[in-house]
């Protein structure tokens with residue numbers, strides 16, 4: 269008994285905080301594993317949510333660019349059909365607006381007003397081309413009217429437009445992708461120009477019928493400003509999720525610390541109980557006075573050595589009544 273008390277005392281002095289933590293972890297080897305698994309689940313969840321959010325932002329950017337391109341195309345179509353509905357419109361001949369070489373077969377390509385001004389017929393494609401040239405100068409959204417069978421060779425389709433036009437022949441109604449050229453990134457979007465009644469005045473000679481794909485308009489939307497917005501959104505999303513992740517990890521570690529400290533309190537209480545029991549026992553065993561413990565009915569439960577030495581003549585019968 270004495271020996272054990274000494275040993276325990278020594279142990280108690282040794283038990284500084286980290287040692288106790290080590291012992292607790294040794295007693296519950298699964299705890300660290302649970303914490304690790306929990307942290308991993310948290311990290312993976314955050315990554316999945318963040319990835320999903322970033323993808324959504326990217327899709328949103330692309331769709332915004334497409335919407336911009338579509339509305340440019342729609343505007344072009346409206347202006348063009350206005351022009352086509354008039355079978356072309358007459359404008360004054362200037363240095364920039366020369367009579368269209370490809371309209372030679374059309375009667376009255378040029379007319380002279382009663383006051384003597386020279387006017388020339390502007391067909392929809394010529395008008396679209398001039399409008400696109402104006403737009404192109406501003407380095408904004410660019411447009412290009414083209415065809416697989418161009419009357420005007422300069423209207424020929426590039427590789428990307430050729431692919432799009434071939435897709436339209438097969439029934440596609442829109443073609444779009446992100447492309448890089450001239451050192452810039454663009455959302456390229458193309459839609460077909462379908463032959464209507466109005467178009468036949470000038471295009472029937474090429475063999476087109478109503479409903480045929482006459483060509484298309486491609487629109488290039490510069491992505492720079494949209495990408496800058498996306499970039500700043502990405503930064504705040506990554507920052508926000510990073511913070512959330514950190515808070516989660518801190519929370520998980522805090523819970524671990526709480527678990528360990530409540531276990532430490534439990535162990536310390538148990539140890540204190542053990543110590544006090546032992547103290548009592550030492551006192552009981554070594555007391556010069558005789559002690560006995562009895563149950564409720566006065567039956568012997570225990571006696572100390574002093575008791576035995578005083579009562580040595582009496583045989584000890586624990587079940588006897590006092």
Ligand code: HEC
Pocket residue numbers: 348349352355356368370371390391392393394397413414415417418419420421423461462463464466467468469470471482483484
């Ligand atoms: C007044 C005559 C005229 C009308 C009407 C007209 N076009 Fe054209 N179109 C032309 C000429 C001429 C060109 C070729 C040169 C240019 O002006 O660029 C052309 C060019 C085009 C091009 C570009 C490719 C190429 O062949 O060079 C497309 C696409 C096109 N037209 C579609 C149409 C559609 C669709 C309609 C009906 C909505 C239409 N056009 C109505 C005269 C006309």
